[in-house]
Amino acid sequence: MQIIEAAALLLAERSGKALTVDAVAEAAGVAKGTFYYHFQNIEELAAAVSVQLGRSFYDVLTPAWTELQDPIARLSFAFTQFLEKAISDTGWARLVVQTSETRNEFGRSVRDNLKAEIAEAIAQGHVAVRDPELAADILVGIWLQVTRGSLERVAPPDLSNQALEAALRAIGSARPKSRSL
16 A cells, blocks of 8 residues: 555654654655545554564565574574565665664564574573573664664675674574575
C-alpha cells in the first residue's frame, strides 16, 4: 500500500515522533481523508510499517535459514544476511535503525526469536554468555552499530564476516565448522 511505503520512507529519514499525517499524506500523494480511511492514527500506521518490516526480515531468511540444524549456524546466517541486506539497501537499513529505538511488535518478535536461538545454543554448550537476554543485547547492539557505521561510510567487502566473528566472540562462541556461511 502506498501509504505504508511512504511512511516507511519517512520513518527511515526521521524520528517516528516527527512523523505526521500531513507528511505521510503528502509523501504518498493522497488526501488526508484517504489516510484516515485506512488508518485511525499515526500509531496504527507505524504498527503497519512494523509488520511490513518484520516480513522483510523473514523474507531475507527463508527458506535457507530453516534448513540449518545448529542454532549458532542459524544465528550466524541471520546476522550476516541482515547485515548484507542493510549494506545493499540503505533505506531498509535506516528504517531498521530508526525503528529499533521504539518498542514495537516487530522488535519484540525478532528479539523473542533471537533469544530462543540463543537459549538453544546455551543449552547445547555453544555460548559462554549464560543469559539469553544479555547475549541478545550484545548481538543486536553489535549489529545495529555496524549497520549505523555502514550508513556513514563505504563498507569493506568482508564487513559481514568480520562483524559476525566479533559478535560471536562477544557471546563466547565461534562459527560452526560444519557449514560455511
